[in-house]
Amino acid sequence: MLVFVVMALMVCSVSDSSRLLNDPESQHRRNLLGNGLGATPPMGWNSWNHFHFGINETMIQETADALVSTGLSKLGYTYANIDDGWGEMTRDDNGNLVPHRTKFPSGIKALADYVHGKGLKLGIYSDAGYFTCGTKMAGSLGHEEQDAKTFASWGVDYLKYDNCHNDGTKPVDRYPVMTRALMKAGRPIYFSLCEGGDMHPALWGYQVGNSWRTTDDIRDRWESMISKADINEVYANYARPGGWNDPDMLEVGNGGMTKNEYVVHFSLWAISKAPLIIGCDVRNMTEDTKEILSNAEVIAVNQDPLGIQGKKVRNGNLEVWAGPLSGYSVAVVLLNKYSYRRAPVTALWEDIGLDPSTVVQARDLWEHKTLERQFVGSLTATLEPHSCKMYVLKPVA
Numbered sequence: 001m002l003v004f005v006v007m008a009l010m011v012c013s014v015s016d017s018s019r020l021l022n023d024p025e026s027q028h029r030r031n032l033l034g035n036g037l038g039a040t041p042p043m044g045w046n047s048w049n050h051f052h053f054g055i056n057e058t059m060i061q062e063t064a065d066a067l068v069s070t071g072l073s074k075l076g077y078t079y080a081n082i083d084d085g086w087g088e089m090t091r092d093d094n095g096n097l098v099p100h101r102t103k104f105p106s107g108i109k110a111l112a113d114y115v116h117g118k119g120l121k122l123g124i125y126s127d128a129g130y131f132t133c134g135t136k137m138a139g140s141l142g143h144e145e146q147d148a149k150t151f152a153s154w155g156v157d158y159l160k161y162d163n164c165h166n167d168g169t170k171p172v173d174r175y176p177v178m179t180r181a182l183m184k185a186g187r188p189i190y191f192s193l194c195e196g197g198d199m200h201p202a203l204w205g206y207q208v209g210n211s212w213r214t215t216d217d218i219r220d221r222w223e224s225m226i227s228k229a230d231i232n233e234v235y236a237n238y239a240r241p242g243g244w245n246d247p248d249m250l251e252v253g254n255g256g257m258t259k260n261e262y263v264v265h266f267s268l269w270a271i272s273k274a275p276l277i278i279g280c281d282v283r284n285m286t287e288d289t290k291e292i293l294s295n296a297e298v299i300a301v302n303q304d305p306l307g308i309q310g311k312k313v314r315n316g317n318l319e320v321w322a323g324p325l326s327g328y329s330v331a332v333v334l335l336n337k338y339s340y341r342r343a344p345v346t347a348l349w350e351d352i353g354l355d356p357s358t359v360v361q362a363r364d365l366w367e368h369k370t371l372e373r374q375f376v377g378s379l380t381a382t383l384e385p386h387s388c389k390m391y392v393l394k395p396v397a
């Protein structure tokens with residue numbers, strides 16, 4: 001009798017899942033974009049956080065050179081992304097977007113060729129409204145197909161799509177128009193939704209783009225950085241390969257935080273499976289900046305193929321963040337948010353998803369060493385103000 005029940009359940013679940021797989025409507029919903037990009041969070045550089053409008057083709061070329069010569073591209077930072085300010089204010093007589101005549105005199109196609117020649121990819125910026133946010137150059141609302149074709153013809157690989165000066169309709173109506181336009185344009189283009197978090201894009205972004213901003217713009221300050229990480233964390237369950245929560249680009253190296261604070265910034269972005277888009281001048285990095293951005297062990301947590309966003313499992317001024325990795329390992333960040341006192345922070349196995357009896361080896365990702373003793377049940381570290389420790393815990397067989 002029991003056997004029959006179990007078999008009936010099995011039959012039921014098999015036919016359920018095959019119905020789902022064959023249902024064209026759900027297939028369509030899953031694969032609307034279907035560009036195969038973003039299997040892990042994107043890595044690269046963007047001009048906005050450091051340069052704002054002060055961009056031109058020379059400095060983008062020099063940035064591409066620096067991404068290669070510093071070794072950053074080998075670590076995975078392959079997108080060189082131009083933000084707002086690359087174009088003329090108005091379209092040409094045929095309605096096409098026009099690269100800025102003095103800042104980008106050779107045009108975007110020539111720049112894409114240059115960047116591709118370095119083994120990198122080129123990103124560009126537009127807006128799901130009539131004008132862009134900063135320079136108020138022409139946006140793409142109502143010109144989606146034309147602009148997607150233009151970007152594809154230039155060899156663009158990534159589109160950051162902002163949300164200013166729109167007609168007041170819902171982003172969930174405007175963004176998919178560009179999704180479909182990119183699909184038709186004949187070139188895989190990573191689609192980065194910069195809706196700003198107003199309409200909870202985590203709830204609908206996966207069907208529309210490869211990542212979605214969960215917050216407004218980051219500033220190069222501890223409080224801003226922490227608040228973006230916190231807002232982004234709320235949506236952790238919605239992130240997965242092909243679609244990521246985006247708490248905005250990195251400020252590491254821009255000078256507004258201490259080294260320890262930038263280590264916290266990079267650690268939280270990595271465990272949150274956030275896009276790692278550098279926002280400083282990579283042509284002129286300090287050794288500290290380079291060391292933080294080049295931490296291959298922290299990058300490996302971000303790029304883990306399982307693609308599960310870490311969560312905050314202990315709240316307050318002494319926090320614990322954790323998330324599973326492939327190979328039964330767990331990534332952990334212990335964080336002291338106090339500005340004025342040292343304090344011990346403890347990760348309890350029951351909080352971070354390990355059985356209490358599990359014995360682990362702990363790898364300290366910032367010290368680059370495996371701790372000599374093994375741990376069972378908990379791990380404690382004493383932390384300086386505004387600083388963190390990041391570990392990978394690996395169960396010992």
Ligand SMILES: *[C@@H]1O[C@H](CO)[C@@H](O)[C@H](O)[C@H]1NC(C)=O
Pocket residue numbers: 051054055056058059
């Ligand atoms: C290009 O931009 C950089 C960085 O803002 C600036 O230093 C340089 O003077 C600019 N060059 C031109 C030709 O505008």
Ligand SMILES: *[C@@H]1O[C@H](CO)[C@@H](O)[C@H](O)[C@H]1NC(C)=O
Pocket residue numbers: 281284285286
């Ligand atoms: C390079 O960075 C330092 C700060 O680290 C700054 O003082 C200097 O002006 C920068 N140089 C250029 C050319 O931007």
